[in-house]
Amino acid sequence: MSRRHRLALDRAEPSARSAFIRARKAEVQYSRQLRKVARHIGDLVMGLFDEADPASVGIVERALRRYAPTIEGWANAVGGRMVTEVAARDRKAWMAVAREMGTAVHREIEKAPTGALLRERLKEQVSLITSLPAEAADRVHKLTIEGLSKGTRASEIAAEIRKSGDVSIAKANTIARTEVSRTATAFTEARAKSIGSEGYIWRTAGDSDVRESHRAMAGKYVLWSKPPTLDGMTGHAGQYPNCRCYPEPVIPDA
Template identity: 35%
Template sequence: MNKEKFKPRRVIEKRYQATIKGIVKRMRRKLETASTPTQAFTMLRELARSPTMDAAAQMAATAMATQIMQDGYRTWKEAAAAGSKGNEIYYALVKNLNKTNAFREIIDRNAALIKSVPIDATKALSKAMAEGYEAGMRPEDLKIDILDRFSDLTEARARLIARTETAKAATTLTRVRAQRIGAEWYVWRTSDDARVRSSHEHMEGVLVSWNDPPSPEKLIGMKDYGAYHAGEFPNCRCYAQPLLDYDEVKWPHKVYLNGRITSMTLTNFKKITGGGAI
């Protein structure tokens, strides 16, 4: 199987980022109507906690999760046609993911993150506004400065959320479908370019159990950020390629097991997987 088939499409991340930026841009346009910096700041706090913001965040989060789910559906359909587990994969596909706890959790987490963007911005802007008044800035100049800072802060956060959360959502939904058919292992894949972290480059091609996530940093003696799966680290562009057939990788192969990476023969790998079908 083409190793990039399970790679999330970048267009989904871009759409999600644009949607979040659109929400905060509409918010900025409303703030521009304020007559003073203080009024703008008060409006921002009210808008950040408004029902309109709640609805926009829910809509954006649901759209992203749905797109990831549908994109994964196409990938798994191709896998069903090409592999030996066609019937099992088809069964996993026809069951609605949008009714699972995992799907709901993706939406709830992302809606909360989107709503936190303007709320967190108010904390930084409160300090900036106080410093501006203390420095004797003209109110009209301070208002422009506050709005510009708001744009910079929220756009940076939108990029981080979009990249991190689309990857995490893809990994979560891949895991749900994989485990439905008993595919308990996946191949850790990186974006395979110069920007890949050294700790993640070390994981490229390694077989990982869904039930035993590694700590990539700890494996190479770096600061330990805890255990996680491919695509679950902030700004990570890695993804999980489910192991659907033993012959999808070359043997002996690298396997993460008991806190370390080891080279393992197919015979030994079958022993730890019970010797049955993947």
């Protein structure tokens, strides 16, 4: 830490103009697309479930499981747009840094192994998107089995099954926020390491919604090789569920 060039001044608080502050545009757009799947899940459940017909539970479950593989192509397109947009924003941030540090750094940033990372992140997005109807089917099955084993009233089980669409919408929103942030951190880390960065400064969104454990990390230097464990989970800034924090890379002096 004795010899380094930091992207922001040496202070605990982040710059309002930090190149790596998360933009919400990609998250909002991604969430909007994923909620389309969630709403269709709700439509399937409401259209096929009949509280008076026990057999309808199985019909709902099978319909949801059949739905999952039919959206793989769509998931690939939607996930691809998100990953590509986030990667492009991260590249733009790094190009701004490169203009300050010279052409040598620019060349190193351009050589960062982001192609494989893009494919890896896209694969994860397709898996997560197609998991929405699959998880809804699992939930319907679990509600039915547990309800019967515990003697839960049929009306209570039915009410929970009808909430499937709302549950999926909440899940879709969580996926969007988490995955956009995780993807951004992954690209930032890859490009930072390509120019010799060993770590970063943990930055938060700086508002009252920041969880306590993440607020305690604000302004701290973190090695890329040693992600911290917070609340029982290990990861870098932006890699935790619903995390809005981000890493501000520390770059070695030229």
